[in-house]
Every structure is written in structure tokens, then in C-alpha cells.
Amino acid sequence: MEQFDTIILGAGAAGLFCAKFATEKGASVLVVDHAKRPADKVRISGGGRCNFTNLYAEAQNYLSANPHFMKSALARYTQWDFIDLLARHSITWHEKNPEKGLGQLFCDGKSAAIIDMLLSEARSAEIRLSTEVGDIRHDGHQFIVTLNGTPVQCRNLVVATGGKSIPKMGATGLGYQIADQFGLTVLDTRPGLVPLTFAPHELDWIAPLSGTALEARVTANGTSFDEALLFTHRGLSGPSVLQVSNYWREGDAITVDLLPGQDAFEALKSERSQNGRRQMQTALATLFPAKLATALAEKFQLKGNLADHSDKALRALADQLHGLTLKPTGSEGYRTAEVTLGGVDTDGLSSKTMEAKSVPGLYFIGEVVDVTGWLGGYNFQWAWASAAAAGRAIAAQS
Template sequence: MPPKPVNTLILGAGAAGLMAAAHAGPDTLVIDHAKAPGEKIRISGGGRCNFTNLHAGPDNFLSENPHFAKSALSRYTQWDFIDLVDRHGIAWHEKTLGQLFCDGSSKEIIAMLLDEMRPADLWLNTSIDEIAHDGSRFRVALTRQGKPVTVHARNLVVATGGKSIPKMGATGLGYRIAEQFGHALTETRPALVPLTFDETTKEVFRPLSGVSLPIRTRCNGVGFDEALLFTHRGLSGPAILQISSYWREGDAISLHLRPDLDLYTALRDRRAEKGGKALATVLSDYLPRALVTQMAEAWELSGNLADQSDTALQRLCDRITDWQVTPTSSEGYRTAEVTLGGVSTQEVSSRTMESQNQPGLYLIGEVMDVTGWLGGYNFQWAWASGAAAGRAIAAQR
């Protein structure tokens, strides 16, 4: 089969790749190894796709260069994507903290992107065998549905994602492509991921599996007010997923249970009214009963509320509002929503996402060292970086 010439070849039919194709103009080919496009979009948000966040901005992203994401995010904002969603008649709602979800199915977002990228071609079940540049164009050897094919492209867009959720085919291929063309990588690690603990701590947490409550979690100077979920492996829920991006092995994390409540004042007032009740019984009015039972055993809580002095109450509340736990690890890429780190921003244009080492090479989405918070931020980075690359390619014409 003779080589197929195209202006732009996009590697990856995920959020960033499809958005780049929507802006890159005609003579664009998108390839993916999967059987269907946008698989991470499909499973996100419980099947309803948390497609952006009303509060998205550069402060919601982690990178060795915190300024890198500013350009793309400012030129394709959450409002631009919301306008696109509205134009396609997709109903949506705000859940919490600015998180926007489809009223219906995440498949509506995929269908919208496929419609926007027309007339670009899409090849699925296609793997990458070799990539080279001959001085004027990229030569990419592929296997499509079991048959070899070579594509020649003026522009090559790497939108292959990171290492997270390997059961969906994540391999870190984009990092190897970037290194091939002289790009450095920052450390990569699982992010937005549940945290795990030693066996002793697991024994404490295991009876609490399924228990959830609002907390403020802090680590390394960063904090989030979200929900905590106990699991049979350790801790999860939005609060833990958020703080996992800032946690490192050996660090303790602080759990402030019920940050919405002045617990000390509440207990002191209850002592004046119903001091004859057991301390654990009264605590169960403010915290899940199963959690209080575990606390009573582990912290040796006993006696009636009336038996507790102001000092004892303050000491207990300090413990509850700054419960220090030290994870041993995380659940890893198997359950991580994204990959922290990636291709260094040092030799990539923040305006166009084009490589400064190899003209015509663009690196977008999760493959870059830009990682968002939980809540639609990573999709917004995919839309913004994809649009930046696609528009830069279209401007060449």
C-alpha cells in the first residue's frame, strides 16, 4: 500500500486529540489503538462527563512551570467549551464546586467532538510501529486492523495521554515519542488516586469501608474541603484524590473532620444541656457512628460528656480536627484518574504547544507536565491545549 500523505496526523482520539482535530482544518487524520474514540470521556463522571469547571484557571493546575498553562487556558476558556456544548444542544448542570456534567450521557460530548472534527479522518484499531522525520515531514509506520500502512505528515500531534488506567490501553507512549525528539520528562506518578496504608491502619479503616463524611484535608501547605470515603484498602473520596497530587511517600496528611462545624462549642453546649450522655453517644450526633466506635476504641474514649473538662474537650477536638495519618502508597496507575508530570514544558511553546526541538511536532493534553485538580479541570486543559495546537496548524495555511 502506498504511503498516505496528510497535512496533520494526530496520535490519540481522546479529549485533546479530538479537540485538536476540530481546529486543525482539512487533510487531518486521527488514529487510536482503541475500538472507539474518547473512551476516557465515556467513563468520566459516572458516564455523564464532568466536562469542565466554572472556576478553571491556572491556579488549579500543577506543573514545574506554573505559568505554562496560562496562555492556552486564557485563549480557550471554560466559557468557550460551554458555548460549544450549548450550540450542540447538550443539556448540562452544575453539581458542586463549579463542576459541570451532562444531564444525559457522556457519549453526547464524544458525538459533539466527532461532529466538530469533520472532515478529518479517524482510524481506530491502529497501532504505532515507528516514527521518523526525514527533514521535511514525519514518516509514521502503522498497523491498521492488522495491515501495515505508512503515513507521511507535515505536522504530528501527540495526544496519547499518560499512564493512568492501563486497562484502557494507557502505555506512556507519548513520553517515548517526546524523548525521541529530544524532550526531557519530569517525574511521573499517579495522581487523583486513592491512598493506601500499612496493615495496622488498614485494620482500623476496614470496618469503616463505605463510610463517608465532609472533611478538610491538608498536606504540604495545600488543603481541600471535600468528602472523605473509607475503603477496605485505605482512604478515597474527592478530598483524598485531590490531596494525592500533593502527597509524597513519608508525608502525613491532616484530616479535619466536619470542618463545617465548631465541634468544641457544640460539645460544650451539649455538656451543659445533656451532660449525662456518654461521650461517644454525643459524638455520634456529629460524626458517623461507625467512625466514633473505632475512635472510642483506638483513642480510649470513655465516660459521660459531663466528665470532660474544657481542656479534655479541646484536646479531643484538636485530635478530631487534625487527625494525622501517614499513607504508605497509593493504588497506582490502575485507578489514578490522571498522571502527574510528563513532558517538560521547557522546550514547548505555551502558545501553540509546538516543540521547539522539532518543528511540526505538537504535544498536548495529559502527556504534558500539566495536571489539573479533580472536577473537570483536566478536561479543560485537554480542550485548551488541543485548541491551541489545532489553531496554530490551521494558521499555517
């Protein structure tokens, strides 16, 4: 029977990066994946340029049942460490829209450069693709993993299989099944960083705006994001909506400020003093894209011209523009979700090594763990940091 020091399930961002560290002291490492190519989610991320980390990645940018769990790993492998690694591979990068201060870093070239770097760094490991994982068991001394029908032994087993998001790319719940098999708690999972959908009565005015975008502040359960909002034929998308989808729960409403940082009342009042004869729809078009101005005029049943509206009426309209309340009926689901919320309960893992407390030699890293970052490179940074934590711990055994 074949024997390895470590088998890593998953040849994505976390799995490949873990192999880099786990092999540093000469240990034998096998990385397996059922996909035909490694790191496909890296390949498509950031529109093909890979939003590989964020300048501001800290624990406060992540969701977890334990908001402190990720602090250790993030502190011991930081965004600056990854940036230094890129420099060693001569990969150039840029910050997207630095004037917005969002800290999102992208490759100047294609994301394939990141994949090539990961494969280069993991070159001491054996990588087997198109490999199905079957039965997994522990005989009291080591793990026995069935790969394409053949049992293989290992001392350490690292689960880096990701979550359920984007099933067409091969995402499955395998990691959760393994955790459950070995007695670890798996918290409820749901799609994250995902567009929100609406009932027909809301879509009557939203759907015709499909493709219209603007800067907005979107709030769900007390958490707000100021980024672009995009109307779709099924509801709302864009960075601000994807961000709050992590905080939204079915049955909740969201609030949309269509003019963040502006005073809609003062803007309308000023316009009235200068162009009182303007129709309300035309007045709104000075603040919004024309299609949205028309839709809002119809939605709020605005009649007449600006001069016909008192300060009280304009203030009421301004309140609606700054606090439009909408109630999604659902989301686009795992089909388009960028991440999976929930997962392996961090209470059962060491925050320093990512090893299961109750099963020595069993590690969980990346998206399969109940740690989910904001949009903008945070989830890749968690992949790098959690992989480094596990890989270093494994290497220390050699």
C-alpha cells in the same frame, strides 16, 4: 506512501478536539488510536455524564513545574467557549451541587453526547481506530509514522496519547517515549487524583468503616480541600483525598479535619452541659456517623461519660478531631488514578502553540504534558484549551 498534512496520535478528548481546529482551512488530518472506540475516558467520566469543564478553570487550579505555562492556552480557549459549543449542539448541562461553589459542570444526559459532538466537529478528519503506532522518524522534511506496519508521511505530528492512568483502558507511556526519542525532557510521572492506601495498623480502624463518608478538610503539604471523604477497605478516597493526592508525596503525612467549619470543643462542651451522662461514643455520634463515632471512641480510648471529661480533656479531643494526622503508605496507583502527574516538560514547548521548540512540526497536548488539573472538570478544560492552541497553529499554516 500515504501523505497527510497532520497526523494526530490519540482519539481521546484532546486528539479529537485538535482535529476540529486543524482541519478548519482544509488541511488533511488523520487521527489514529489503538483502541476500538474513540474517547473512552470521556465516556466513563463523571459517572457517565462527563464533567466536561469547570466554571473556575484558571492557572491556579493546575499543577506543573512551570505554573505559568498553561495561562496562554486557557485564556485563548476558555470554559465559556466550550459551553457555547455545547449550546450549538443542543447539549444541556448543569452545575453539580451549586451551593458548594465548586463549579463542576456535567451533561444532563449521557457523556456519549460529548463524544458525538467531538466526532461531528472532527468530521473533516479521517479517524482510524484499532491502529497500532510503530516506528516514528523524521527524514529532515517530514515525519514518517508506521501505522499497522505501513509507513505514512505527515508534515505535523500531534501527540495526544494521554498518560499512564487506567491501563486497563489502554493507557500507555507512548507519548513519553516519543518525547524522549526527539530529545524532549520528560519529568517524573506518578498517579494523580487517586485514593490513598495505609499500613495494617491504620487499616485496623479504617477498613471496618468502608463505605462511610462525611465532609472533611484534608491537607497535604500545605494544600487543603474541603470536600467529601470516603473510607475504603484499603484506605481513604472521596473528592477531598483525590484532590490532595496530587500534592502528597510518599513518606508524607496528611491531616484530616473531621469537622471543618465547626468548633468541636464548643459542640462537646455544650453537649456535656445538656447531657453529661452520655457515653463519649454516644456524644460523638451527635457529630459523626455512628460507625465513625464508635471507631473514634476506640481509637482515642475514650472512657466514661461526658461529665467525666474536663475542658482540658475535651479541648485535647477536639484538637484530634480537627487535626487527625495519618501517614499513607502509598496510593492505588495508575489502576484507578484519574490522571498522570508530570510528563513532557513544558520548558521544551511553546505555550502559545504547544509545538516542541527544538522539533518544528511536533506538538504535545493534553495529559501527556506536565499540566495536571484539580478534580472537577479542570483536566478536560486543559484538553480543550491545549488542543485548540495546537490545532489553530496548524491551521494557520494552510
